[in-house]
Amino acid sequence: MHKNKNSKHNAFFKKLSFGFLTFVKLLKAVLTERQFLYFSCVIVAVGSALAVTVLKLFAHNVFHFTVYINRLLKLPYLNSLLPVIGILLTVLIIRKFLNGSIEKGTSQIMIAVAKKSGIMPAKQMYAQIITSSLTVGMGGSAGLESPITITGAAMGSNYAQVFRLNYKDRTLLLACGVAAGIATAFNAPVAGVLFAIEVILADMSVSAFIPLIISSATGAIMANLTLNEGILLSFKRGLFFDYHNTPYYILLGVVAGFVSVYHARLFRKVEHGMSRYSDNVYRRAFVGAALLATLIFLFPPLFGEGYENIKSLANNEAGLLLDNSLFEEFRNNQWVVLAFVCLVMLVKCVATGLTLGSGGNGGNFAPSLIVGSYLGFIVAKVIGLLGIKNVPLDNFTVVGMAALLSGLFHAPLTAIFLIAEITGGYGLIIPLMLVSSISFAISKRYDKYSMDIHAIADQGTVFTSDKDRNILNRIDIGSLYISELEVVNEPVSMADVRKVFTGFIQDFVPVMTASGQVRGIISFKDIKEQLLSSDEFSLEKYINTPNISSIDDGAFMIISLMEQSKNDNVLLLKNNVLMGYVTKDLIMDSYRKNLKKLRIE
Known part of the structure; x- marks a missing residue:
């Protein structure tokens, strides 16, 4: 009988999911691209807001249950033990059910936007809720807002993937999930929009504000429907400035x-x-x-x-x-209270560091x-x-x-x-x-x-809030560099150098040691007059220190190296083996293409 009930429930949810997906696909076929985006941002916002509700209610109820147990059993120090249980349970669930790891912190959203085309793992839609609820709900000294933003971002990203939306729309819906999460957590729609813009999005046009505003407003409405003043952080009492x-x-x-x-x-x-x-x-x-x-x-x-x-x-x-x-008896001594609050303020960062560093989840x-x-x-x-x-x-x-x-x-x-x-x-x-x-x-x-x-x-x-750096680090140097590069080996002869510069289109030639290491480079502009002479002479003074970087280094680091050395060419190595070189023109051409692609409208 119990199995039959479970199978009926599973069948019901499968039909519900299928019906929802079919309905949304039909809407996508009927609506314009912009209209479907507006509809989608509402759906993402509702999902994100519901996740916030679950997180907030769980943490709030666990806290008040703890207070109740303390009073009932007269165990005033039970609070000290609960975080141990919460963090151990969090680590156990991550190891056994979440493939051993989950991504923490809003920095993971920024990496997804800048390096992964706005794609986030599907498990982030539920992993953050479970793990942060256990960690923070049972007393871990951290916040729920970071898991909230990751959950909202994952919902926006995965919704966009299911309905095959492009990078711009996927990133915008990701930001909509973040905005809705913050708006719901604090019943603060303007703050939700601003957080998404200041922290998540690198570049956007004015028209992109509309989906963010819709999502944030939806989140605030959901907050009013599902969360009361006791759960929300609220000081609605008319504070004024003197x-x-x-x-x-x-x-x-x-x-x-x-x-x-x-x-x-x-x-x-x-x-x-x-x-x-x-x-x-x-x-x-x-x-x-x-x-x-x-x-x-x-x-x-x-x-x-x-x-x-x-x-x-x-x-x-x-x-x-x-x-x-231990200082409860001094609660009426203002200086003792002040010193206590000061100590709590100073050790809060230690408590949060221990919570997250030991395996708990929060922000x-x-x-x-x-x-x-x-x-x-x-x-x-x-x-x-x-x-x-x-x-x-x-x-x-x-x-x-x-x-x-x-x-x-x-x-x-x-x-x-x-x-x-x-x-x-x-x-x-x-x-x-x-x-x-x-x-x-x-x-x-x-x-x-x-x-x-x-x-x-x-x-x-x-570094997502730095637009230029964000775009540069999207560039894949491995697919951009020039692998066809002629070299000369030591001892260097004028004939070898002349052969390279007259037979190949390159304005420098790397000099290699007997062990295959780059010793330096000879530049065409330094030696062009000597190339016309048939005389043999030492080239030692023309061998200069080259710009060398790993092929795995980001374009931002390579451009920085070029600017520091005032040299527009960088040799690329992989496992100390010369792979080729990249020029500033190649990187900047790719930058311009990515800039156009990344602008969210």
Whole structure:
């Protein structure tokens, strides 16, 4: 009987899927290309919004279930053990059911756009939901927004693949999924659009805004239908700006810039150190989770996403953060509370690094907002306790979120409008603009790349917000280089060089050693007058150091080498064997073709 029920359910879902696919294919045949794109962005947005709902509800309910169990069983330190279980379960599921690995971080979306023609694995549509729900829902100190954006992007990408849409439409639907995810997670449609533009898309025309706007609006509508105010991060209470506090907001922006640099660098060190700790993934997961459990034991606010802590700070109830901690009895001592909040702010990046480095899944979006709220509260509280001025704690708490988000993700517009939307208006738009721009400028001065893409940028792989670099790194040097290249061997004779330059179309000749290594090159322009002479003479002084690169290096690195050396030719090696050469003209011609192909309209 049970098997019959399952088979009936499976048959029903198969028929439903087939009917949906048939319906969409019929629409595609009837509608124009642009009309079908508008329809598609709504479908992708609904799917992305439903994924956000599942993630948010799971994490929210697990958190409140934990609080309930703590009160029922009087086990105040159970929170310290749950992340260990969550991270171990996450690693187990990844190893047993997800082929041993999943891609983490919004940087994976950027790689898909820049290097993989906007194609993302189908498993990302469900893998992120399962793994991040377990990690964050059971107390891992990370955020759900990164998994949300990857899930939305994967839905857009795979939808486009199913219906055979071209690269431009595929990339646009990928961005639509991201915009809808952010819009749903925060009920912030403008922030969803801006995040997709600032972080995901390299270049786009004005007409591409329409699908993003439709998707983001759809996500916000779904948020209102499926998520209540208790789950959404919301401060709808009319916050206003007093221009007399401008110097203190400027101070907050400056401090936030340096805290952003501190947070990003220490997070990278902890995550990389933890990820290299052991080849045994279970041992690594257990050790990392145990260290995280120790931190949560000392600082309970590190448990989970932590959005409820922001509300406590904004309501001037910071003493609640000391609940279930070793310092609970000092909750009414303002200086102790201030010191505790400061310590939590400083170790949040360590907790997030341990969570992700040990094998858990999550992101840095929520931690950036948490740390920003702590910093805003600290600055306002210090100003008040020192007797300088009583500045509004709630204003500084929410404005601090924008400052850290801007500094860490290098996305000031997203930061400004996200906080403006979750506060229910634009009463704080001026301080939001001030702190976001100052924090961004200082962070950019010390960290060229945002924290999510720093690692891949170091490898020269991709940096999507840099349009030129993005396009250059799409170029496949392996299919572009010239393999027909005449060489001369040592000892070099004038006759050999003359034979190459008179018989072949190349303006330089590589000089090879007896072992097959490139010793240098002789340029035609350096020796053209001597070629007319029949005399034999030493060519040593004409052998110059060549530009040499691996055939696997990206076009961006090769162009950079050309510009540094002021030489438009680069020899290409593979496993120390000379394969040929590439010219600047060849790369730039390919760049122009890709530029036209990549522009999203």
